Structure formats: structure tokens, C-alpha cells
Amino acid sequence: MSHAVDPCAKPGLIHPNDALPKLLEQVMPLTRTETLSISDALNHVLAEDVESSINLPPFDNSAMDGYAFRFDDLNRDNNVTNLTLVGSAFAGHPFDGDIPKGSCVRIMTGAQVPAQLDTVQMQELAEANQDIITITSPKRAGANVRKQGEEASIGQVILKLGTQIGAAELGVLATLGIANVSVFSKVKVAFFSTGDELKPVGTALKEGQIYDSNRYSIQGLLTKSDVEWVDLGIIEDNPESIKQAFLTASEQADLVLTSGGVSVGDADYVKQVLDDVGEITFWRLAMKPGKPFAMGKLDNAIFCGLPGNPVASMVTFYQLVQPIINKMKNLPQSAPLKVNAQLMHNIKRKPGRVEFQRGVLTRNNQGDLEVSTTGAQGSGMLTSMSIANCFIHIAIDQGEINAGEIVTVEPFSSLLN
Numbered sequence: 001m002s003h004a005v006d007p008c009a010k011p012g013l014i015h016p017n018d019a020l021p022k023l024l025e026q027v028m029p030l031t032r033t034e035t036l037s038i039s040d041a042l043n044h045v046l047a048e049d050v051e052s053s054i055n056l057p058p059f060d061n062s063a064m065d066g067y068a069f070r071f072d073d074l075n076r077d078n079n080v081t082n083l084t085l086v087g088s089a090f091a092g093h094p095f096d097g098d099i100p101k102g103s104c105v106r107i108m109t110g111a112q113v114p115a116q117l118d119t120v121q122m123q124e125l126a127e128a129n130q131d132i133i134t135i136t137s138p139k140r141a142g143a144n145v146r147k148q149g150e151e152a153s154i155g156q157v158i159l160k161l162g163t164q165i166g167a168a169e170l171g172v173l174a175t176l177g178i179a180n181v182s183v184f185s186k187v188k189v190a191f192f193s194t195g196d197e198l199k200p201v202g203t204a205l206k207e208g209q210i211y212d213s214n215r216y217s218i219q220g221l222l223t224k225s226d227v228e229w230v231d232l233g234i235i236e237d238n239p240e241s242i243k244q245a246f247l248t249a250s251e252q253a254d255l256v257l258t259s260g261g262v263s264v265g266d267a268d269y270v271k272q273v274l275d276d277v278g279e280i281t282f283w284r285l286a287m288k289p290g291k292p293f294a295m296g297k298l299d300n301a302i303f304c305g306l307p308g309n310p311v312a313s314m315v316t317f318y319q320l321v322q323p324i325i326n327k328m329k330n331l332p333q334s335a336p337l338k339v340n341a342q343l344m345h346n347i348k349r350k351p352g353r354v355e356f357q358r359g360v361l362t363r364n365n366q367g368d369l370e371v372s373t374t375g376a377q378g379s380g381m382l383t384s385m386s387i388a389n390c391f392i393h394i395a396i397d398q399g400e401i402n403a404g405e406i407v408t409v410e411p412f413s414s415l416l417n
Contacts, residue, residue, distance in 0.1 A: 013286035015396065016319060016354050023295055023320060026281060027302055029330040030254060032185035038173045041165045043226040044183035045330050050159040052176055055149035060113040062089075063144045066122040067133050068113050069104040071141035079137040085128075089114065104133050113145055120144035162330050187225075187328045190249035190301075191218050192232035194242060194261035194270060195308060200234065213382060214259035214306070214313045221317050224415050225325050227255075237261070242273045250278075250298035254328060257321065260308030270294065270305050278303060286396060288353040289379035290316040302328075309379035314416075315356050315391075322415060338393070341369035341409045347394070347401040354396045358388035361409055371409050389417070 014022075033047040062068065068089065075081040083104040089095040091110035099105065099116050107113065107120060119141055127134040152158055158176065159169060165183070173181060198212040199205055212234055222229040230252060235245045242261070249256040261270035274280050274296050283294035283305070289312035294305035304321050306313040323333060341361060349355060358374045371392060374384040393408040394401070401407060 013284050013291065013353070016285055016287045019285055019287075019293075020320060020323060022281070023324055024327055024333070026295070026297065027324050027327045030184055030187060030328050033182055034185050035180050035182050037180050038165075038170055038178065041173075041181050041183055042167070042170060044165050044181075044186070046159055046161055046163045046165065047182040047184050047330075049157045049161050050173065050176070050178065050181065052152045052154060052156050052158050054176065055153055056151040056175065057146050057148060060148050061091075061146050062107045062109055062111050062113055062120045063146050064109050064120065064122045066107060066120045066144065067104045067126050067135065068107045068117040068120050068145075069135065070101070070117055071119040071138070073102050074135065074138065081135045083133045083135060085131045085133050104135075118142055118145065162332060164329075164331060184330050187227040187255060187325055188253045189222055189227050189229045189255045189257060189325075190232055190253035191215065191222070191229065191257035191259070192245050192249070193234045193259040193308075194237055195234070196237045198234050198260075213310050214308070217310060217314055217382070217385075218257060218259060218306070218317065221314070221322075221415060225322065227325060237269060239269045239273050239276075242269050243277055246273060246277050246298060246303075250301045253301050255321075255324065256298060256301045256303045257317075258303075258305045259313050261305065274298075274303060274305075285316075286353045287316075287319075288355045289377075290319070290356075291353065293320065307379070310382040311358070311385055312379045314382075314385055318415060319356070336410050336413070338408050338410050339369060340406050341371040343392075343401055343403055343405050343407045344370050344372045345403045347373065347392075349394065349398070349400060351397045351399055355392075355394040356410075357392040357394060358384040359390045359392040359409060360388060361390040361411055369409070371407065385416070388412070 036044065069083055083102060085106060086099055086103045087095045087097050088106040089111040090108050094112040095105050095114050099114060105114060105117065119138060120143060121135050121138050122144060125136060158172060163169060193212050193215050197209050199209050201211050215231060219231060232245055232249060235241050258270050271280060271283060271294055278296050278298040280294060280296040285291055285293050289309060290307055292307045293316045296303045306316050326333065357377050359371045360374060361369060361371045364370050373392065374387040389412050391410045393410060
């Protein structure tokens with residue numbers, strides 16, 4: 001649903017729900033590929049479909065320890081049948097002897113079921129008296145047998161192009177006997193901060209100076225996003241330095257992120273320089289925190305300018321930059337999980353911007369979800385992001401919210417946890 005003409009939005013501000021599609025329209029998935037061993041492929045994205053060259057399982061095998069026999073050999077007049085034990089089958093060591101009518105084979109989990117047999121009775125439901133095995137009331141023919149090809153057959157697509165390789169996918173590839181896979185190369189991201197007030201951690205602060213925390217938060221977000229990143233440091237607030245940083249970043253990255261310098265102050269040069277060396281697509285969102293967010297294009301890269309306030313920087317990355325990275329990775333877009341929860345205290349606010357308040361989501365003794373804010377919601381209070389485990393979504397036209405009302409909550413994904 002579009003919110004572009006929402007009467008509550010301030011003039012010139014773009015609703016976040018409208019901003020994201022506009023962002024993604026300008027982003028192309030990466031086409032660079034490489035071949036990696038499966039040992040190195042974790043978190044990469046498949047660049048082609050993976051087909052099975054074998055059946056899974058490759059042969060009928062037992063789902064448990066027990067006794068294998070012909071279902072037709074069972075006594076149909078009552079529920080008890082005595083069978084003669086003629087040998088054993090172990091995983092990797094099939095039984096290959098004769099199996100006369102009325103006989104059975106001791107079999108272990110994963111062992112190949114002899115071709116003449118079709119059913120397995122678990123050992124707990126059978127009685128052994130030397131070589132006489134008593135079977136009582138098996139459920140059905142084929143019980144406890146994993147049939148050849150029941151999971152996958154030769155030529156079947158098992159993993160599709162665009163699948164991110166996790167632990168399960170590594171196991172699937174190994175099960176198929178695949179040692180190397182074609183994957184998309186990782187997204188390359190360059191980032192830097194701007195602001196003469198910013199100083200590196202580990203140095204002494206002078207009056208009016210603060211430590212540059214944003215680069216470390218962004219570094220953490222990028223690391224969890226599993227991209228290749230390069231930190232260009234703090235760039236002084238002058239157009240020439242920022243221009244050179246843009247040119248350097250564009251030469252080595254698919255995506256360039258800045259922190260600060262996209263507001264309307266006299267010394268905020270990022271937007272000004274981008275007009276010279278690239279293209280500004282839009283800036284200023286009807287979003288709190290995160291109004292001064294910019295996007296544009298450089299010669300070889302997409303640009304996103306994050307706000308300078310620490311919380312706003314993280315929120316805009318989470319809500320807007322992460323979907324861009326996912327599209328570059330060739331991953332499908334998916335809507336974030338949202339749940340309803342009871343608000344535990346009043347929230348005072350004025351309509352006009354979509355707000356992402358930091359919250360703590362819990363479940364009460366009755367099993368119902370409850371949420372409280374982390375307290376003061378200033379966009380410079382980075383500790384609120386550390387305390388929180390969710391965002392409380394507040395609609396653009398929503399005014400004050402009273403305790404007890406139901407609100408929409410977005411639990412943090414693994415990116416922020």
C-alpha cells in the first residue's frame with residue numbers, strides 16, 4: 001500500500017514503505033561468480049541450481065535397529081510369527097547370503113535392506129531366542145524401511161539458484177557427493193564517517209569532540225551481513241576530502257556507506273559532493289529516527305548516506321540498507337516478522353513520521369506477548385539498541401498510545417541479536 005500522499009507526512013519527506021521499493025529499483029543483483037569448495041561456501045549464495053546425480057537414499061535402508069523380513073512370510077492366522085535368523089546387515093556391510101522363506105536378517109540403522117526383504121521390525125518389538133526371532137503384529141509392509149530415492153531422485157533440483165548456503169545446505173551438498181559449487185561473489189562495501197567532531201577510540205577528547213561509534217556499529221552490521229568490507233576511517237569535513245573518499249570507495253566497492261553529513265547543515269557536504277561525483281536519488285524520510293537518509297549512485301557503486309546519530313544510523317541500515325545488500329547478494333526479499341503485543345505503558349508522541357521505538361518484548365505467565373520501550377528514545381542514545389530486542393512500529397498518523405493497547409512489534413533478527 002502506498003503512503004506517498006499521506007497527509008500526516010511533512011512536505012518533502014518520503015514514507016519508508018515507499019522509499020524501500022524506490023531503493024530496490026536502482027539495485028541490480030551481482031553477477032560475479034566463483035567456484036568454492038563446500039568447506040568454504042558457508043553463507044554464500046548459489047549461482048546455479050544444484051541437481052542430484054544420485055538417488056537419496058541410494059538404496060533401501062533400515063530406519064532403525066531390528067530385523068528385516070518378507071512381510072508375506074508373516075503368519076496371517078494370528079499376530080505371532082517365528083522366523084529363522086540367517087545373518088546380519090551393518091551400515092556399510094550388506095548381507096549377501098541366501099534368505100530362505102520364513103527367515104530374517106538382523107539389521108542395523110542405515111544398513112542396506114537385502115533385495116529379497118521389504119519390512120523391518122524394531123528390536124524392541126521382537127523377541128530373540130537364539131536363532132528364532134518372534135515377530136508380533138508389524139504395522140504394514142515396508143515399515144521402517146527408507147526407500148531408494150524417496151528423498152530425491154537422479155536429475156532432481158535439490159537446491160535452487162539464490163539459495164543461501166547454511167549448515168543444512170552444506171550437509172545436503174556433501175550427501176550428494178558435491179565437492180565444489182558455483183556461488184555469487186560476496187558484496188563489497190566501503191564505508192566512512194564524516195564530521196570534524198569525531199575522533200578515533202583510544203585518543204583523548206578535546207572540548208566539543210566525541211568518539212566515532214558509528215563505524216564500529218556499521219562494521220558489526222556488515223560483518224553479520226557476511227559481506228566484504230573496507231573501513232576508510234573518518235573523513236574530515238571538507239568537500240575535497242569527501243570527494244576523494246567517494247572516488248576511492250567507488251573503485252573498490254559495490255556499495256558505499258557514509259555516516260553523517262547528509263543533513264541540511266552548512267558543514268554537511270556529503271549530499272553536495274555527491275551531486276558532483278554521482279547522482280542523488282532521494283533523501284529525507286518520514287521516519288524517526290532516520291529522517292536524513294540519502295541514496296544515490298557513483299560510477300561503480302550504489303551509495304547510501306546514513307544519519308550521523310548512532311541509533312538512526314543503525315535503524316536505517318536495518319530497515320533500508322540490509323534489503324539492498326540482500327538484493328545484491330541475489331537473495332529473495334522477504335517481509336520482516338511482525339507480531340502484536342500489549343503495550344505496558346503510555347507512549348507520548350506527535351503524528352508525522354513512522355517511528356521505530358526500541359522495545360523489550362517478553363511473554364507473561366499466561367503466554368501473552370508484552371512490550372515496553374527501553375526508556376528515552378533519543379536518536380543519540382545508542383545504549384537503547386543494546387537493551388532492546390525489538391522495534392515498536394508506530395504508524396505515521398498515530399498519536400499518543402495508552403498502556404494496554406495492542407501495538408505492532410518487529411523482533412530483531414540475527415543481524416541485531
